[in-house]
Amino acid sequence: FLYVAKNFSKIHRENCHELAAYLVSCSRSRAYDMLRKQREEPLEEIPDVPDDAPVPDDAVVSTDNIQHLTELIGQMKPVYRDPLRLLAMGYTNREIAESLGLTD
Incomplete structure (x- = not known):
């Protein structure tokens, strides 16, 4: 929303169809930015835990x-x-x- 508000001067000149496409493009771009930021955060190391559970042959x-x-x-x-x-x-x-x- 803030991104759209900051770029309002570009938006008010667009026609309805172009505006809808622009808003979708902005939303997609912001979502990708958020995903990139989440990937940059280091993940906590999780120790390997041995799994002794048998593999059920019947399920194959x-x-x-x-x-x-x-x-x-x-x-x-x-x-x-x-x-x-x-x-x-x-x-x-x-x-x-x-x-x-x-x-x-």
Whole structure:
């Protein structure tokens, strides 16, 4: 906000679309500045702690299982398949419901 206020003389001459783009650009620039400053701060050294927990072999999914699962999902009716694919792509339940015209 202060950055925009200091540069008001540049802003008041811009048209609405250019102003919106300028404000987005200013916001992005300030966010990058903040991230750079955070990176410059030294991080506290954290000692390594040995992890003796066993690695569960059962949780490892083989390529064959993934391929078989993909084939099974491909055989599903679109009403069931499409939400699963969107979920796998990282969409939220609300986004999936909106894009497919369903209730959340």
